[in-house]
Amino acid sequence: MKISRFLMVSVLTAWVLSPALSAASIPAVVPAPQRMKVNGGAYSVKAKRIDGSLYSFRDDSSLPREGYGLVVTEKGIAVTAADAAGRFYAEQTLRQLLSEKDGTLTFPCVEISDSPSFGWRGALLDEGRHFFGKETVKGMIDLMAYHKLNVFHWHLTEDQGWRMDIPGMPELVQYGSWRRESPKHGSKLQVLGNFRYRSELNGQKYGPFYYTEADLREIVAYAAERHVRIVPEVDIPGHMRSAIAAYPNLTCFPANITERSAYSDWGISTDVLCIGNDETVAFLEKVFDFICDVFPSEVIHIGGDECPRVNWEKCPKCRARMEKEGFAKAGQLQGWITRRMAAHLAKRGRRIMGWDEILADDAPKSAIGQSWRTQKGNGAGTTLVGGAEAA
Known part of the structure; x- marks a missing residue:
């Protein structure tokens, strides 16, 4: 091919x-x-x-x-x-x-x-921001199979929505699977800086939209019958406002979370996971354990892109973690959580993939980086450029 x-x-x-x-x-x-x-x-x-x-x-x-x-x-x-x-x-x-x-x-x-020129022939669907539903996803898998694509990269969490109902964690869909409103189609986007944007909102509630565990398993089986592997993405430590709506204690400054719903506006929330909080680690391990139970893929995508670090610099817990680990910069906390999750997933026989940002902070050698900024990382892990292995 x-x-x-x-x-x-x-x-x-x-x-x-x-x-x-x-x-x-x-x-x-x-x-x-x-x-x-x-x-x-x-x-x-x-x-x-x-x-x-x-x-x-x-x-x-x-x-x-x-x-x-x-x-x-x-x-x-x-x-x-x-x-x-x-x-x-x-x-x-x-x-x-x-x-x-x-x-x-x-x-x-x-x-x-x-025969294929590449073993990894993928397509990505972002359902964090917009939910398509089970039948549409199956239709996309059918189209992929028809064109001999074999990897479905499924982006299931985002600031704007959490799409998985995880047993024992009902708050994730109770608070994270809906948002109060969405950007109005065609509205002008105002750039505020530091990953933040403002757009005219439409005033219409969106959701709740999510998949049950049974839905996810059904789709995984449907894809496997068509020789399509699903690589799920849980984007950490940024792009997590929907999860933080469910568990405000997981962010650096819980008092900032005045709306218990997913992020309504375009762009990226500056409320990210608190890396100095041990509860954050326990939360992520539980989420990724569920991912491993449902998705058989050896590769698990952890996102890692566009994480604002302004709160880490001011957060007492994050500052304490930095002092304990001997970190000079708050950005090193991202490398710490990346390595921690990579080690946890390795115990389940899995390998992490992330956007190229994960390679900037001492990612493990086994990490796979997808270069969306036309960069190849720092050689810490394997880099994919446009989805084709480059190193």
Whole structure:
């Protein structure tokens, strides 16, 4: 599968045309296979769906992981693959090739040899700010599978909303899954500085919107059936105003939390997790334990981006933590909590991923950084640029 590194985070659809053939005769296979030969003729069959009854299949261990071979002649269809994912992707290619009329499926005669250029082929959905719901998420997973994408990065927490009902922590959805209002569509954004913005608000309550544990498990299973791995993101230590609405004691200055709801405005709240508070550590460990129980992905995303540190500099508990750890700058507290959560998740056999900011403060070598600011970090961990591994 020929996928540019930038397609890891932004899925672009294009048809690749051979100059020797007209556009009308070229099947639209997206992404373009590594090798495709279009022959004359077609194969037609009465069928309601594409499954194993439609083609002959042979295991071929010599093929790359997730790779497949597909041959369509006027007499039938033959598929080879080394694993279940490869066979599944061959079926997706057949779906893209077919035309249907009156219950008859017709496929052009082709010879295809295909395998992915990248093991991580991802798309991201932010439901912290806007909730789409279970059926829409399943539809997105279907589209990903159809285009042979295999990693669904699911952003489930944000200043503007918390989307998971965690057993034993009902306050998270009671207070964090709704907000009093939202930015008015098309309103002018006023930049206040220090990550803060102000926009005209619409006066309309948004939520409560969230997924139950059963919902999450259902979606995980649905994705797995389509060879899509879900990488959940819980963004820490900033972007946590929705969780702080539930537990004001987790921020540096609880008295500042006068509204027990998620953040209504655009941008980033300066109320972030208090790293000097041991209750913060216990809270995060409980949240990530739930994440590990529900999501089998080896990689767990901890966010780590755009965390204002102004409160840490003034907070007595954070100052005490800095003195205890020998830190000269408040920003070093982010590295401390990153390493603490990485160690906790490692006990569950998991590896952390975060935005490139996590690499600036002595992240563990095993950390994976996604570079959204066109930076490669400081070499502390593995960096992904546009989703493609760069180091």
